[in-house]
Amino acid sequence: MLYFSIFLQAVADIIRTTLGPRSMLKMLLDAAGGIVVTNDGNAILRELDVAHPAAKSMIELSRTQDEEVGDGTTSVIVLAGEMLHVAEAFIDKSYHPTVICRAYIKALEDALAVLEKIAMPIDVNDRAKMLGLVKNCVGTKFTGQFGDLIADLALDATTTVGVDLGQGLREVDIKKYIKVEKLPGGQLEDSKVLKGVMFNKDVVVPGKMRRKIINPRIILLDCPLEYKKGENQTNAELVREEDWGVLLKMEEEYIESLCMQILKFKPDLVITEKGLSDLACHYLSKAGVSAIRRLRKTDNNRIAKACGAVIVNRPDELQESDVGTGAGLFEVKKIGDEFFAFIIDCADPKACTVLLRGASKDLLNEVERNLQDAMSVARNILKNPKLVPGGGATELTVSATLKQKSSSIEGIEKWPYEAAAVAFEAIPRTLAQNCGVNVIRTMTALQGKARDIFIYPSFHANGENSWVGIDGNTGETADMKELQIWDAYNVKAQTFKTAIEAACMLLRIDDIVSGIKKKQAPGAGPSKPTIEQEGDADNEQIIPE
The missing domain is CATH 1.10.560.10 (GroEL-like equatorial domain)
Known part of the structure; x- marks a missing residue:
């Protein structure tokens, strides 16, 4: 030792x-x-x-x-x-x-x-005490110089995603349902907690689809709105020119049926984790529906928690209860050189996004590390309110x-x-x-x-x-x-x-040992045991480090 x-x-x-x-x-x-x-x-x-x-x-x-x-x-x-x-x-x-x-x-x-x-x-409903406690716990960090800012952000975020389990128990999952978005530019004081979700996406057809919708009806999908391609072993032999038109017609009818199954629920926004064909975009935009494709699974889960929607695997299984109606605003904004979609002002969100602004990436990275500590402290107090x-x-x-x-x-x-x-x-x-x-x-x-x-x-x-x-x-x-x-x-x-x-x-460690097998030249056969190894050819050398 x-x-x-x-x-x-x-x-x-x-x-x-x-x-x-x-x-x-x-x-x-x-x-x-x-x-x-x-x-x-x-x-x-x-x-x-x-x-x-x-x-x-x-x-x-x-x-x-x-x-x-x-x-x-x-x-x-x-x-x-x-x-x-x-x-x-x-x-x-x-x-x-x-x-x-x-x-x-x-x-x-x-x-x-x-x-x-x-x-x-401690009474977790006493915001002043909770703020003071979180601030003291992160006061040793770099962001302690910014006063109550980090403590406010952490407390707002953790109380938003907290779920009461009954009998005084409370579940706060800060890894799944709180996302931190770091955008260089602006002042650190511009940072805020969004009562909803923000993600780096734009609508599929910006010119034809709305970028701002108030009180949207949202449908979340985990399936592609594309024609199902055959497996690699599938071959289609086209003898006549009309056969090609038949295949295209089948594809159009299939995609149209998918879109009609979605449109009968009168959605304003359709979000899918998979692909979205040009034909599906046409049908959706013609009906005045905005669409976003290839969203991350984690972001889709947060949207579901924020607006009360249910992620559906097949459009023909859609029900009215699966449509999310809890969001107050859907909007796409351009920040810097990129477009960001906001689903905010949710009625009872169980997921949120913390938007951090700052002068540089290095500063924002340190602020994020401090914020994670602050949210962990707030979560610990909410789960076990003792000091x-x-x-x-x-x-x-x-x-x-x-x-x-x-x-x-x-x-x-x-x-x-x-x-x-x-x-x-x-x-x-x-x-x-x-x-x-x-x-x-x-x-x-x-x-x-x-x-x-x-x-x-x-x-x-x-x-x-x-x-x-x-x-x-x-x-x-x-x-x-x-x-x-x-x-x-x-x-x-x-x-x-x-x-x-x-x-x-x-x-309780009294020594550190390492089992080392004798090295052989490339292509050489099994080596013969040496004098020390005879009698126990499988023996490995145990060498103290």
């Missing part, structure tokens, strides 16, 4: 400076020569070219955290790195890794119990509680348990470092207050818990309740679980 702990610590040190409001940015150069400037932990680690397998597993932690809760990607790496760092002293003293892992798992269970105890419920104090106050509470509890643990596991308690202080310590204050003096003051307030609440003058943490902007100790700095309970719990469980997994 000591051999590869250097690599693991190096991974944690790379993104340690990107934690907190005063975090530093990293400039990344990708393989194609592109440049990315960000302080998002997951985005940074995703671009790292790492060969060591243990270090790769650390990078996977950030990806796991991002997929599960969408935030805390830097914290989980810092905490996991600290857990491994404090374990080195016990490995040096010949502690068995299993003993350390047992102590760590016990510490994780107690830490989650503390989290559950200090969690505070814990931010600014390192939660970690200090957990650390102080575990330190006190370690005195009641018997046996050799007491010392790794206490070391795990100390490791939780890595988060507030890193916040203090990034603010440029005296780390030792700040941490001493915080530990003293945490011990007095959290472990002995009677010492507090008002008899109430004051969540003491670090003000990420100034580096001074402050009451998180007064500053209204909170974290989502889901994010913090997932951070602790991922970091400690991954640390335990890595601690």
Whole structure:
């Protein structure tokens, strides 16, 4: 373990400076020569070219955290790195890794119990509190300088696509039903959440089909409006000139029947994911119907969720209930050099589009990354409306509680348990470092207050818990309740679980081996076993890395 702990610590040190409001940015150069400037932990680690397998597993932690809760990607790496760092002293003293892992798992269970105890419920219908919470969670990002803009966009988008499942449960799928469209140009303040869907398409026949329809009736198809071609093995032999006319007539009648099945429902807009023949365009435009073809499946699903339509596979299966009538406006606009179709002002949309405007693509890419984090935070609160104090106050509470509890643990596991308690202080310590204050003096003051307030609440003058943490902007100790700095309970719990469980997994690795078969020259037959290999011709060399 000591051999590869250097690599693991190096991974944690790379993104340690990107934690907190005063975090530093990293400039990344990708393989194609592109440049990315960000302080998002997951985005940074995703671009790292790492060969060591243990270090790769650390990078996977950030990806796991991002997929599960969408935030805390830097914290989980810092905490996991600290857990491994404090374990080195016990490995040096010949502690068995299993003993350390047992102590760590016990510490994780107690830490989650503390989290559950200090969690505070929140009313998700209180927009002011929700905005403040989302803003605090993304205040450490690059877009924190733009105030409430990102928090407003994230909250509007997640509340739009939220679906009540009953019994207090709520489903918010931000990957499927929220699309972010980035259009360079304009001001960032021009960004907005559309109550509907926007996609990069124009009507099939711009001169003959309407580009603006109020309260459109929309039909969504997952089939082509074209004549079905035969398979490759099909041959048609035409002997007379009239036979060709018969084939064309059959094709026209087939397409006409398809269009008539659609037109009897009086649609204003027909959208299909497949092709649309010129003849079908003629029949549709003649009836005053606008058409869009070759739309992405994901966009079609969003339109269905936004306007209440049902995607139909065959026109002869169409019913009145399949027609979408929830949209208030269909319009095609030209933005820059491209045309974009808008289906907006929907009555009860369960899908939406976030339109981002900005000066450059690099800025918009960073804004999108920050927006994804903000939407994840809002989703976590909507799904589990509980809060814990931010600014390192939660970690200090957990650390102080575990330190006190370690005195009641018997046996050799007491010392790794206490070391795990100390490791939780890595988060507030890193916040203090990034603010440029005296780390030792700040941490001493915080530990003293945490011990007095959290472990002995009677010492507090008002008899109430004051969540003491670090003000990420100034580096001074402050009451998180007064500053209204909170974290989502889901994010913090997932951070602790991922970091400690991954640390335990890595601690139980005692060596890294690689099975290598002997290389042969091209065209050579099977090699004869050497003296060392005789008696076990199938043996592979196991070489420690």
